[in-house]
Amino acid sequence: MSALFIKSPNFTQGRKGFKPIAIVIHIMEGTLDGTDSWFGSRSSNVSAHYGIGKNGELHQYVKEEDTAWHAGRVDHPSWKLIKPAEDEAGMYINPNYYTIGIEHEGSEDTDWTEEMYATSSDLIAAIAQRWDITLDRDHVVGHHEIYSLKDCPGTKVDINRLIAQAGGTPPAVPEWVVIKTGFTGKATTKNNVNIRRDPSTRMAPLASVPPGIQLAYDGYTEVGQSIDGNSKWYYTDEGNWFWSGAMK
Structure with a gap:
C-alpha cells in the first residue's frame, strides 16, 4: 500500500x-x-x-x-x-x-x-x-x-x-446466547465491574474496572447468569461481557 x-x-x-x-x-x-x-x-x-x-x-x-x-x-x-x-x-x-x-x-x-x-x-x-x-x-x-x-x-x-x-476471524458469539444487536451505547460503573469472556462468573475475570468509568457496549443478552435476580449482561465488540447490575 x-x-x-x-x-x-x-x-x-x-x-x-x-x-x-x-x-x-x-x-x-x-x-x-x-x-x-x-x-x-x-x-x-x-x-x-x-x-x-x-x-x-x-x-x-x-x-x-x-x-x-x-x-x-x-x-x-x-x-x-x-x-x-x-x-x-x-x-x-x-x-x-x-x-x-x-x-x-x-x-x-x-x-x-x-x-x-x-x-x-x-x-x-x-x-x-x-x-x-x-x-x-x-x-x-x-x-x-x-x-x-x-x-x-x-x-x-x-x-x-x-x-x-482483512481476512481474519472475528469472535464467535456462543450459540446458547441470544444477542440483541443494534443496541449500542455507554454505561458508567457504579461498583467494581469485572470484564468476562462469558456472561457468567464461571471463569476468572479478564479485568476489573473501578466505579465511575464509562464502558461501551454493542448489544446485550437477558439470559446470562442471574445475579441478585438480574440476568442482563452487556456485550462488547471485543467479544466480552459485563453485568448490567453494576452499571448506572
Missing part, C-alpha cells in the same frame, strides 16, 4: 527488543489535516504509525520498525495480551513497544465511511502479513482496551468488520 509519509518527531527509535504483536485502533477526535499537524509538533509528545482519512487517504508518521507514542498509558486494561513488567508488581511493559497504532479521522460518535473501512482493513492485512500477527480480536484491539479512561475509538467503529475484511 502507498502512504504519504509525514515524519513525526515523536517516536522512539527501535522497539527495545520487542516486535509488534497487535494493532491498536484509534479515533482522531478531529481531522486528518489536524492530526498531521499535531503529530508533527514536538510539543504534542504523541504520534501513531498511521492515520486514515474519511476518504480513504493513508498517511504514515512513524516507521513500523520504530515505536510510536500512541498507547503508552495503561489503566485497568481488558486486553488479555498486555505484557506485565517482571520487575515491578502491578505495572506493565509499555504497550507502544509491541503494538502498531492506526488513527482514523472523525470522533467517537461519527459513523465510519466505507472508504475508511476499506483502507483500514487493507492496512491491517498488510501489517499482519509483515509481522506475522494473527488477525483476531486479541490482536486487533481498541485503545480503550489498554487505557480504560478513554472511549477511543468509540462506539461507531465495528472492529469485527475490520478483522473480517
Whole structure:
C-alpha cells in the first residue's frame, strides 16, 4: 500500500527488543489535516504509525520498525495480551513497544465511511502479513482496551468488520446466547465491574474496572447468569461481557 509519509518527531527509535504483536485502533477526535499537524509538533509528545482519512487517504508518521507514542498509558486494561513488567508488581511493559497504532479521522460518535473501512482493513492485512500477527480480536484491539479512561475509538467503529475484511476471524458469539444487536451505547460503573469472556462468573475475570468509568457496549443478552435476580449482561465488540447490575 502507498502512504504519504509525514515524519513525526515523536517516536522512539527501535522497539527495545520487542516486535509488534497487535494493532491498536484509534479515533482522531478531529481531522486528518489536524492530526498531521499535531503529530508533527514536538510539543504534542504523541504520534501513531498511521492515520486514515474519511476518504480513504493513508498517511504514515512513524516507521513500523520504530515505536510510536500512541498507547503508552495503561489503566485497568481488558486486553488479555498486555505484557506485565517482571520487575515491578502491578505495572506493565509499555504497550507502544509491541503494538502498531492506526488513527482514523472523525470522533467517537461519527459513523465510519466505507472508504475508511476499506483502507483500514487493507492496512491491517498488510501489517499482519509483515509481522506475522494473527488477525483476531486479541490482536486487533481498541485503545480503550489498554487505557480504560478513554472511549477511543468509540462506539461507531465495528472492529469485527475490520478483522473480517482483512481476512481474519472475528469472535464467535456462543450459540446458547441470544444477542440483541443494534443496541449500542455507554454505561458508567457504579461498583467494581469485572470484564468476562462469558456472561457468567464461571471463569476468572479478564479485568476489573473501578466505579465511575464509562464502558461501551454493542448489544446485550437477558439470559446470562442471574445475579441478585438480574440476568442482563452487556456485550462488547471485543467479544466480552459485563453485568448490567453494576452499571448506572
